[in-house]
Amino acid sequence: MTDTYIRGVGMTRFGRHTGTYATDLAQEAIFAALRDADTRLDEIEAVYCANVFGGMILGQVLVRDLGLKGIPVYNVENACASGATAVHLARHALKAGEYRNVLVVGIEMLTQLGGGTIPLQRNDDKTELYAQAGMVLPAVYAMRGTRFLHEGRGTRADLAAVAVKNRAHGALNEYAQQRTPVTGGEVLSSRTIADPLTLLQCCPSQVDGAAALVLGTAPQGSKPVKVLASIVQSGIAESADDDILDAEITARAARLAYEQAGVGPGDVGVVELHDAFTIAELLYYEALGLAGPGEAVSLLHSGATRVGGRVPVNPSGGLLAKGHPLGATGVAQMVEVAWHLQGRAGARQSGAPRIGLTQCTGGGIAGVDHAASSVHILGV
Incomplete structure (x- = not known):
């Protein structure tokens, strides 16, 4: 092949x-x-x-x-x-x-x-319970955030810290929609969208981009970027007692991607992941193997996922700061990672990573974790 x-x-x-x-x-x-x-x-x-x-x-x-x-x-x-x-x-x-x-x-x-919020599905589809109930994605992620806090896996300040990090990264990115750094206090005091998520913990819904x-099939330039793995998975029907914090579809896609690329989480030097809401980034740390079970908050506060850290996560600013024009997001993640692998990321560049990962989920439908999840691994 x-x-x-x-x-x-x-x-x-x-x-x-x-x-x-x-x-x-x-x-x-x-x-x-x-x-x-x-x-x-x-x-x-x-x-x-x-x-x-x-x-x-x-x-x-x-x-x-x-x-x-x-x-x-x-x-x-x-x-x-x-x-x-x-x-x-x-x-x-x-x-x-x-x-x-x-x-x-x-x-x-x-x-x-x-x-306004992005509609999940056609509300005239009688089989789609989320749409019938008027469910929107901020509410779905707010339920995850509420459970995260209830289990003592983190605090409201920990959720806000994700937005602080990614908006600081976005301030370095000329392509980002939101380029103003924020403090944890500003994040927590911004308008509540779906408790515990506040406005600055949600990706902006008014954004255009390409x-x-x-x-x-032929390498280009002195430092060609190779697609080492490309995985797309769909959600599996859940039972009533499934863990709302278990990002199963992303963990499954990541496992297959690591196998296909012949690398492990410890080899990854830069990550762009689907942080549509702050709680998502913490859950995906663990699903992608960047942190062990229950260790996401510790990884965040260690500084490892900041620009300049061991494995910068969302150096572009992520969806929270760069923005989330849906069809463009997965492609833009790969643009950012390619720039980092080639040493072309400017003020956001952290060392000389050789392996990068992108992760993007999609679709909120009743009865599954997500409708789709993709993981790509790139290397030089």
Whole structure:
């Protein structure tokens, strides 16, 4: 099977892009990735477009004006894991020898939804209990946070410390939506969204952005980034007594990714994970094997996950500060990790990591941990 490399990366600033069309935003990221890959547009043999709320055939709309001559365009929707899933599918085609160079682009214009929380599922689906009950993701994660506090695994200040760390990282990132450092007191005193989660512990819902990768079967540059593992898993139906704090789908995806890459958690030098809410980062420390059971808070306060620490987590600012334009998130995580592996992360650079990991979950549906979870491991 053919090896797969990230040949070039590009992304836009995440934030409110009022008056900008999705086509313009996506093409900004696409051309940045092509320049970075030193690849011509006519060398691209297929396009994978990840998006959640943009409607049908968005990929074809985005590339219509690029002059591509009828090549395959694949539209991928898998909730927040859409971008990562698009990379997963593109890698399969490359490894099978179907293509030599492909483009993956993730794009989302959440400001067009008009604000508020992101809907989980169609509320006219009588089988989807979350939607029928009016459940929203902040409430789902708030239940996890409440249980975390109830079991004595951490405090409200510990949850706030995640936001303090990631917003400090975001202040270093010119692509991040939120670039203002905050204190623990400011996090805790911000408006309550779903107790115990306050406003500054939730990723912003009004954000637009795009990110792109050129993937290929030949290495590019003096420090090529290889895709060592690509895993996508779906949720398993839970029983009534399942632990709400057990991120089973992510732990399963991580275990398969480590096996596929032939590395372990101790080899990872930089991580971008799905911190849509502060409690999520702490749970994923343990699911990814970065911390042992019950040791997530200790890992956080040790400084190991800060920029400059042993294994920086969300040096981009994560979803909390960089922003979470759904279809773009999984791709943008890989852009950030590729920059770190190549020593191109600027003020966020921590040493010279050789292995990086991205993790993205997606979809809140009743009866499973998550609808989808993806883990990718990159290396130089």
